[in-house]
Amino acid sequence: MIAAGLQALATTLDRAAMDRTEIDQLTPQHGFTLAQAYQIQHASIAHRHQRGEQPIGIKLGFTSRAKMVQMGVDSLIWGLLTDAMLREDGGMVDLADFIHPRVEPEVCFLTRRVIDRPLTLLEAANYLEAVAPAMEIIDSRYRNFKFTLEDVVADNCSSAALVVGTFSDNLRGLLNCGVAMRFNGHAVQLGSTGAILGNPLRSIVQASQLLTQNEMVLPAGSLIMAGAATAAEALTPGLHVSTDISGLGRVEFFTA
Ligand code: OOG
Numbered sequence: 001m002i003a004a005g006l007q008a009l010a011t012t013l014d015r016a017a018m019d020r021t022e023i024d025q026l027t028p029q030h031g032f033t034l035a036q037a038y039q040i041q042h043a044s045i046a047h048r049h050q051r052g053e054q055p056i057g058i059k060l061g062f063t064s065r066a067k068m069v070q071m072g073v074d075s076l077i078w079g080l081l082t083d084a085m086l087r088e089d090g091g092m093v094d095l096a097d098f099i100h101p102r103v104e105p106e107v108c109f110l111t112r113r114v115i116d117r118p119l120t121l122l123e124a125a126n127y128l129e130a131v132a133p134a135m136e137i138i139d140s141r142y143r144n145f146k147f148t149l150e151d152v153v154a155d156n157c158s159s160a161a162l163v164v165g166t167f168s169d170n171l172r173g174l175l176n177c178g179v180a181m182r183f184n185g186h187a188v189q190l191g192s193t194g195a196i197l198g199n200p201l202r203s204i205v206q207a208s209q210l211l212t213q214n215e216m217v218l219p220a221g222s223l224i225m226a227g228a229a230t231a232a233e234a235l236t237p238g239l240h241v242s243t244d245i246s247g248l249g250r251v252e253f254f255t256a
Helices: 001-021 034-050 063-073 121-128 148-154 202-213
Strands: 056-059 077-082 102-111 126-137 161-165 177-184 187-194 222-224 239-244 249-255
Touching: 001 034, 001 148, 001 222, 034 077, 034 148, 056 202, 077 148, 077 161, 077 202, 102 161, 102 177, 102 187, 102 239, 121 126, 126 239, 126 249, 161 222, 161 249, 202 222
Parallel strands: 056 222
Antiparallel strands: 056 077, 102 126, 102 222, 126 161, 177 187, 177 239, 239 249
């Protein structure tokens, strides 16, 4: 597919996100490669930057078996985060901002040093300032939340919003922390941080490799969302949504 075609698909996805309207999957009609899907993703996020949104970091997806099984996809993916996606810890999230939002429990890292080369697992913690419990709100722009790997990558990996809790420096205690996501106090997903690549610090290693392959540099002070520890849950209005991660604390929001 030629560059103009990729640009047109990027505009279609950006509009679907801005207008909160679902669209048909793109690959059946337009058939693009994974490398082209990332070009579409970057062109689509460039529209956001042109509107004044600031880059704040990156997210990884499908870093846990639970998520791969839920969505029928088996490769790690990554997307770009902007400041307009941030929601307040403890605040109200208006579901009118989304098409068919789902929430998933994650850990979020804050980087301390620029990441400009592939890191080893031993090095990863030295590049980090802090870690926080977090939740990601995903909102596929595709009808019925159904997609191929190429489709979801082009759609910035379903990124829609994120809520980040309080940062701490507990960076080396993340191997097997209990994760409990609750709706109105009832557990809806239970898991462990170990579900994220066996050790969430591996998401830093993966992120550093992906960035280097794409000749991108992640500035110090960036966020890295490590990917969901459990399957995602559909959001409805009137919920108090909380995630507790042992050793990291709680992150929460309300839906309207
Ligand atoms: C794609 C995004 C997956 C994760 O944490 O695994 C993801 C999706 O499920 O729509 O963000």
